[in-house]
Amino acid sequence: MFQNPLAIHSLVRALQKRSRPIASPPAGNGRTHRFGRQSFQHPPKPPTKSEAFISSIVWFRNNLRLSDNPPLREAAERGPLLPVFIGEPSRGASPEGARHWWRARSLRCLDHSLSRLGAPLLFLRGDPAILLPDLATRLKIDKILAMEAIDPDGRRTQSRLQSALSGKPVEFHLFPADYLVPPAGLPAERRSPWKVFTPFWQRAQSHLPPPLPLPAPDRLDGIPFPRSETPEDWGWEPEKPDWAAEMRSFWDPGEEGARRRLNAFLEKRLKNYAVKRDFLDEDTSSLLSPHLANGEISIRSVWWSLRESTAPEEDRAKFLSELGWREFSAHLMWHHPDLATQPLQKGRPEIAWREDPSSLLAWQKGRTGIPLVDAGMRQLRRLGFLPNRVRMVTASFLVKNLLIDWRKGREWFSDNLVDHDPANNAASWQWISGYGADAAPWFRIFNPVLQGEKFDPEGRYVKTYLPELARIPPRYLHCPWTAPSSLLDNAGIGKDSPYRNPIVDLGLSRKRALQAWTSGNTPDVTPS
Numbered sequence: 061m062f063q064n065p066l067a068i069h070s071l072v073r074a075l076q077k078r079s080r081p082i083a084s085p086p087a088g089n090g091r092t093h094r095f096g097r098q099s100f101q102h103p104p105k106p107p108t109k110s111e112a113f114i115s116s117i118v119w120f121r122n123n124l125r126l127s128d129n130p131p132l133r134e135a136a137e138r139g140p141l142l143p144v145f146i147g148e149p150s151r152g153a154s155p156e157g158a159r160h161w162w163r164a165r166s167l168r169c170l171d172h173s174l175s176r177l178g179a180p181l182l183f184l185r186g187d188p189a190i191l192l193p194d195l196a197t198r199l200k201i202d203k204i205l206a207m208e209a210i211d212p213d214g215r216r217t218q219s220r221l222q223s224a225l226s227g228k229p230v231e232f233h234l235f236p237a238d239y240l241v242p243p244a245g246l247p248a249e250r251r252s253p254w255k256v257f258t259p260f261w262q263r264a265q266s267h268l269p270p271p272l273p274l275p276a277p278d279r280l281d282g283i284p285f286p287r288s289e290t291p292e293d294w295g296w297e298p299e300k301p302d303w304a305a306e307m308r309s310f311w312d313p314g315e316e317g318a319r320r321r322l323n324a325f326l327e328k329r330l331k332n333y334a335v336k337r338d339f340l341d342e343d344t345s346s347l348l349s350p351h352l353a354n355g356e357i358s359i360r361s362v363w364w365s366l367r368e369s370t371a372p373e374e375d376r377a378k379f380l381s382e383l384g385w386r387e388f389s390a391h392l393m394w395h396h397p398d399l400a401t402q403p404l405q406k407g408r409p410e411i412a413w414r415e416d417p418s419s420l421l422a423w424q425k426g427r428t429g430i431p432l433v434d435a436g437m438r439q440l441r442r443l444g445f446l447p448n449r450v451r452m453v454t455a456s457f458l459v460k461n462l463l464i465d466w467r468k469g470r471e472w473f474s475d476n477l478v479d480h481d482p483a484n485n486a487a488s489w490q491w492i493s494g495y496g497a498d499a500a501p502w503f504r505i506f507n508p509v510l511q512g513e514k515f516d517p518e519g520r521y522v523k524t525y526l527p528e529l530a531r532i533p534p535r536y537l538h539c540p541w542t543a544p545s546s547l548l549d550n551a552g553i554g555k556d557s558p559y560r561n562p563i564v565d566l567g568l569s570r571k572r573a574l575q576a577w578t579s580g581n582t583p584d585v586t587p588s
């Protein structure tokens with residue numbers, strides 16, 4: 061595993077060259093320091109009373125922001141600090157390609173903001189449980205501060221780091237994960253974790269309001285150091301093929317982008333959110349999920365901003381309850397670390413999933429012949445995002461109409477969503493499959509035709525992602541195979557198009573799913 065010996069070595073040398081400790085930057089003539097692709101100004105620094113060159117490492121994880129960032133805040137109060145981000149090798153079941161693209165951009169913004177305040181971000185790649193103790197020992201740093209992860213990989217890493225530091229004069233301080241009610245906190249009140257959303261959320265809300273958000277520090281006492289690696293060097297920005305082209309123009313990663321997104325939502329779209337959230341023909345939801353997944357805005361900042369909003373109570377309550385689902389998913393993952401792979405409902409045997417690589421591929425590429433499913437899957441590839449309604453429809457189609465294992469869908473989403481959140485994704489796939497806590501009943505099978513007619517009545521959403529259906533009238537848009545052949549000919553739909561013959565018959569595959577869920581076996585019904 062690559063452990064960045066060069067980056068650490070040059071950092072140590074940069075420190076050793078200094079004959080005196082480092083202090084906060086006063087105004088004055090700066091010198092330019094090359095770091096990554098950007099140039100920053102670092103003013104000359106006079107000595108401080110501090111004995112150590114650097115007293116704290118701030119290990120940035122899923123908290124890529126300056127505001128309301130408790131580890132950063134505390135480190136800034138302690139004195140000179142070193143902000144570090146560590147690119148960890150890809151985690152088996154969650155490749156997170158799209159989220160890495162997002163994170164690379166977000167990290168660039170964070171580095172820029174930190175550098176402006178005087179403490180550029182050091183990028184390292186490898187295992188935090190090896191790199192951080194090494195760095196702390198070499199630089200004689202006595203405290204590492206970070207925010208807690210709630211996913212099993214992140215939790216394993218933090219406990220390995222804790223063990224690696226035992227016996228060393230370095231304290232590891234973990235701040236609670238970024239939730240309104242930290243998942244570890246609630247069950248202390250009862251014997252077992254919650255499995256049903258409503259009582260969980262009622263109880264969680266009794267812990268509100270959350271503490272007020274902390275302001276961003278207005279300056280930091282850091283060190284300039286020679287160029288280190290950047291996420292671009294790690295291949296987090298795709299080049300060939302460049303699948304992120306459209307994402308770049310649609311999204312605005314980073315802390316400022318998150319704040320702009322929240323403000324725009326509160327000003328324009330929160331009103332009517334309760335009624336319009338599921339409609340697909342315009343942006344009706346907040347689009348905050350990638351900002352939250354990457355910690356560019358804290359959940360308590362969102363909560364306090366929502367509280368100040370003058371939108372109708374019904375809309376504010378609906379939005380808050382969606383944030384509640386995020387809390388609930390975290391709660392589930394905290395107490396069931398195998399949420400991404402093992403059904404929560406242990407009593408019911410799993411059905412015999414079908415091995416069907418060509419249908420799986422058709423689903424992934426958006427070529428099933430079912431317009432709403434295909435539009436969603438193509439939007440996912442283009443923007444790294446899907447509205448919640450379409451996530452439910454596409455997931456239900458894979459698991460129920462195609463009888464393909466929910467874990468394969470979960471993994472595809474994890475690689476393609478810019479907002480991939482291990483807890484939300486796993487809990488939602490379990491919910492759709494009928495295995496989760498408080499799950500949709502196994503016999504609930506979303507009908508993509510009815511869903512399309514209800515939530516995309518003009519077909520604007522479908523046509524955006526399936527231009528080949530542009531000339532199909534709304535009446536047939538969600539079920540083109542029912543249109544007269546001559547109409548399809550005139551609309552340019554080829555004879556071998558899946559929109560004449562979808563890969564599966566919705567009615568028959570529904571029956572097959574119901575039988576499979578009842579018997580636990582895959583019945584011998586050919587739905588296509």
Ligand SMILES: Cc1cc2nc3c(=O)[nH]c(=O)nc-3n(C[C@H](O)[C@H](O)[C@H](O)COP(=O)(O)OP(=O)(O)OC[C@H]3O[C@@H](n4cnc5c(N)ncnc54)[C@H](O)[C@@H]3O)c2cc1C
Pocket residue numbers: 337345346347348349350352353382383384385386387389446447448449451452455473477479480481482484485486488489492
């Ligand atoms: C199969 C499936 C997979 C999903 N995977 C993810 C994922 O990887 N990451 C993710 O953030 N969400 C996931 N969701 C939940 C939800 O679809 C998204 O959070 C939502 O669509 C994001 O859009 P928004 O920010 O505009 O949501 P809004 O409607 O504006 O909601 C505000 C916030 O509340 C939270 N939220 C909303 N709905 C849910 C929910 N059902 N469960 C948990 N939190 C929720 C999100 O943080 C969201 O940003 C998944 C849902 C399904 C059905």
